[in-house]
Amino acid sequence: MAKTYQYCVAENWGKGFIDHNESSRITFVGYPDNVWQVPAYNKHGNLWIAKVAGSVKTRDEAQAIVSAEVTAEQTAWDALSDEEKAKNPRPSDITLQE
Numbered sequence: 001m002a003k004t005y006q007y008c009v010a011e012n013w014g015k016g017f018i019d020h021n022e023s024s025r026i027t028f029v030g031y032p033d034n035v036w037q038v039p040a041y042n043k044h045g046n047l048w049i050a051k052v053a054g055s056v057k058t059r060d061e062a063q064a065i066v067s068a069e070v071t072a073e074q075t076a077w078d079a080l081s082d083e084e085k086a087k088n089p090r091p092s093d094i095t096l097q098e
Contacts, residue, residue, distance in 0.1 A: 005097055006040045007062035008054030009033070022048050031094060032069035035062050063096045070094055 010017075011034055018028060025044040029037040036054065038045035049056060057065070073091040 003040045003098065005037045005059075006045070006049075007057045007059060007096065008036050008038070008049050008052075009057060009062075009065065010036055010049070010052040010054035017052060018048070031062075031066045031096070032073070033065050035066050035096075037062075037096065059096055059098060066094050066096060 012030070018026075022028075022044065026038055026042065026048060031037065035057070038048065048054075070091055070093060077085065077088070077090050
């Protein structure tokens with residue numbers, strides 16, 4: 001089966017990180033720790049990764065980064081008081097798509 005998505009790590013600097021034209025041409029999904037999913041084999045996606053100086057990662061590398069961040073968030077949530085826990089749900093595990 002052909003790869004559907006590619007992943008990269010890129011620091012979101014705010015306005016202009018994803019511009020209007022890019023958002024109309026590319027389907028972005030952001031994950032914890034600045035991991036971004038963009039369509040594979042997509043000229044516009046590849047140009048965006050270059051623009052933001054993204055570091056391309058395999059799905060397994062990206063999954064490890066996301067899982068480590070989610071684990072850290074879960075550990076922090078587990079340390080909260082019951083009153084604080086009642087305000088927000090425990091962060092859920094995330095599984096990246098192929």
